[in-house]
Amino acid sequence: MALEKNVFTGGAHEISLEFFPPKTQEGIDKLVQVQRDLQCLQPTFCSVTFGAGGSTRQGTLDTVLHMQRDGLNAVPHLSCIGAHKEAIHEIIDHYRAHNIRHLVALRGDLPSGTFDSGAFRYAAELVALIRETSGDWFHIDVAAYPEVHPQAASAEADLRSFKRKIDAGANSAITQYFYNADAYWHFVDAGAALGIDVPIVPGIMPIMSFSRLARFSEMCGAEIPRWIRRRMEGYGDDVASVRAFGLDVVTELCARLLEQGAPGLHFYTLNQSELTLEICRQLGVVKKQRK
Numbered sequence: 105m106a107l108e109k110n111v112f113t114g115g116a117h118e119i120s121l122e123f124f125p126p127k128t129q130e131g132i133d134k135l136v137q138v139q140r141d142l143q144c145l146q147p148t149f150c151s152v153t154f155g156a157g158g159s160t161r162q163g164t165l166d167t168v169l170h171m172q173r174d175g176l177n178a179v180p181h182l183s184c185i186g187a188h189k190e191a192i193h194e195i196i197d198h199y200r201a202h203n204i205r206h207l208v209a210l211r212g213d214l215p216s217g218t219f220d221s222g223a224f225r226y227a228a229e230l231v232a233l234i235r236e237t238s239g240d241w242f243h244i245d246v247a248a249y250p251e252v253h254p255q256a257a258s259a260e261a262d263l264r265s266f267k268r269k270i271d272a273g274a275n276s277a278i279t280q281y282f283y284n285a286d287a288y289w290h291f292v293d294a295g296a297a298l299g300i301d302v303p304i305v306p307g308i309m310p311i312m313s314f315s316r317l318a319r320f321s322e323m324c325g326a327e328i329p330r331w332i333r334r335r336m337e338g339y340g341d342d343v344a345s346v347r348a349f350g351l352d353v354v355t356e357l358c359a360r361l362l363e364q365g366a367p368g369l370h371f372y373t374l375n376q377s378e379l380t381l382e383i384c385r386q387l388g389v390v391k392k393q394r395k
Contacts, residue, residue: 118368125163141377154181183212184224235273254325281309310379311350
């Protein structure tokens with residue numbers, strides 16, 4: 105059943121957006137239009153991903169600077185796996201020179217076929233390095249995994265790893281996407297029991313297609329609840345039905361999270377605007393009309 109518009113009528117909440125650096129002129133032009141489409145959300149910040157092993161380092165910076173020129177608070181991701189300290193120092197200095205004050209610090213993934221893990225094993229080491237070299241210059245976000253990082257030995261070990269990132273100096277966290285709100289709240293409560301009191305913002309993945317979602321979820325360890333999976337499998341090649349069903353599922357999830365006190369929502373846009381915009385319209389959190 106379709107949701108009524110403005111299903112969430114609470115107070116103001118922060119919306120942030122994630123993009124990836126485009127590799128072609130066509131992709132650059134498309135991202136510019138997507139940014140314009142989403143300006144009505146007045147995002148608190150727009151983060152830009154950093155490819156495995158720093159493979160999109162220049163593209164990340166170029167995209168961030170372009171967003172800055174358009175008046176957006178652009179935030180680069182910085183991953184450390186496969187990197188050496190000199191390279192990380194250079195990147196940090198470069199970002200400071202461009203007056204970038206906010207980073208998303210991640211361990212990241214090694215490029216396929218690469219075996220040199222560099223000077224860092226964990227994101228907490230990267231956070232500590234940023235603090236040692238830059239003091240309080242940067243607001244640092246880190247990743248959180250309500251459904252447990254796929255490489256963690258246990259849920260408890262994963263939570264301790266998260267706490268080390270906070271203890272190293274992280275200011276807030278963004279979660280991996282999920283479709284089970286209870287997993288998020290259990291993670292928040294478990295963190296609070298360990299003394300973690302930073303904002304933990306839910307990561308939201310709009311459902312564009314079942315095959316794409318299944319592929320992403322397999323890679324990152326995010327669970328697709330059985331009832332959602334079976335419904336989407338039942339739609340087969342009916343793209344419109346998958347889209348409509350996914351829109352309802354994600355909007356209901358977001359409404360529940362906000363009603364129960366989540367500090368905001370971070371949308372993994374995949375450089376698309378339509379679904380994120382429609383979810384926010386139905387939530388009633390669009391802050392101004394598009395020009």
